[in-house]
Amino acid sequence: MAVEQQEVSASEPGGAAPECVAPVRRKAWIVLALLVCLMLVNYADKVVVGLAGVGMKEDLGLDDAGFGVIQSSFFWLFAVGSVLGGLLGGKVGARRLLTGIGALWALSLAPMAAQVGFTTIVVCRVLLGFAEGPTTAIAMQVAHSWFPAHRRAVPSSIVVAGAGIGPLIAAPVLTWVILTYSWHAAFAVLAVCGAVVTLLWLVGGDSGPEGAQGGHGAAATAPVLPERVPLRRLFSTGTLIGMSLLFFVAYANTSVKVSWLPLYLREGLGYDATTAGKLVALPYLGSAIAVIAVGVLSAALTRRGVGSRMTRGVLPGAMVLASGVCTIAFSSLDRGVPQMVLLVLSSCLNSAGYGVAFAGLADVVPAKQRGTVFGIVTGIYSLGGVVAPLVVGRLVDAGDSVALGYGDGFLVLGVTMIVGALAALLLVNPARDAAKFTSE
DSSP states (O other): OOHHHHHHHHTSTTSOOHHHHHHHHHHHHHHHHHHHHHHHHHHHHHHHHHHTHHHHHHHHTOOHHHHHHHHHHTTTTHHHHHHHHHHHHTTSOHHHHHHHHHHHHHHHHGGGGSOOOHHHHHHHHHHHHHHHTTHHHHHHHHHHHTSOGGGOHHHHHHHHHHHHHHHHHHHHHHHHHHHHTOHHHHHHHHHHHHHHHHHHHHHHOOOOHHHHHTOOOOOTTSOOOOSOOOHHHHTTSHHHHHHHHHHHHHHHHHHHHHHHHHHIIIIITOOOHHHHHHHHHHHHHHHHHHHHHHHHHHHHHHHTTOOHHIIIIIHHHHHHHHHHHHHHHHHTSOSSHHHHHHHHHHHHHHHHTHHHHHHHHHHHSOGGGHHHHHHHHHHHHHHHHHHHHHHHHHHHHHSSSHHHHHHHHHHHHHHHHHHHHHHHHHHOOHHHHHHHHHHO
């Protein structure tokens, strides 16, 4: 059972005492804060290679295609880690599982603090990607275990906001570390931060009452899902197919932003390192605000009786569609304020729907299977992170100029996003698919 259910039972004969409800609710928000910290470090780890890219390319003598391999290598085992972590999420406690994942983060970052070669960098990034693969899925599973179905949009969005806050803080701070010391020092800082956050999670983090007791945490009016549904049946629903496509194209955008945006600002648009470090933070600031705002909007619409197809299907799909349009638009403009506004807007819209989209998945997937399903979905959409950085790298190398090469890369990305978003708008309907499972 989740927080809402405990509040209800406290008022009923034989239910939990009211004084027991407040500690549970307080613990839920403490755990949510720890999950945000984990996501913060998770995405700071992702963005550091892009920030250190110019120095790494000079030290190692890499061209854009070679650097694209380093960026892409992070995602080579990301899907494997996502699926494996999802499977373990239903068998191993979240406290131990996320502690082990955090320890692997620090282990993979530590060697980068010293002089390393191309192969070592690739191996470390592959290990980091494997360890970080299941983080989002497990974080969502834990967050959902503390909140009932009709209140999950905001907590889900807050967890996703950590992904924006991480690079927002990391971009200027790590840029300063790189310029003052070296790119190796930036990896050392992240290794220490990862170890500290992992220790905090070990002390204060865990799954909620739903995870412990197997309840669904749903509102009284929500369909009561069966305990288990065959995975083949789950992944044949329009909601899971559509959401997987939506996440795929959205994550392709995210991975390109993480991998190439700092270099695009410096090499493609000609900004100096300090200015680029500050500008990189803008999309992440906007994304962190937008994802929470959309979560609040989704929750408000739900309270007004708007169905989940609109609040958790159409809403995120429309956001990614608009982001694709903005991506195409800024790729055709020259450097300046209008281009930067569209670039930031593209990032904000792309990230804004992540939280409510995960809440839409939770509406369809039984509680005991969320870890597995979230892990598989994460593994599917991580393939966008494998392909997109490589494609952009090759297009940059093939372009008549660096700026034109980046423009071609963002154009292809924008078109892909529009196609995926349109498919999701047609397919996603959590209420319909949940009702099918309930009736069966």
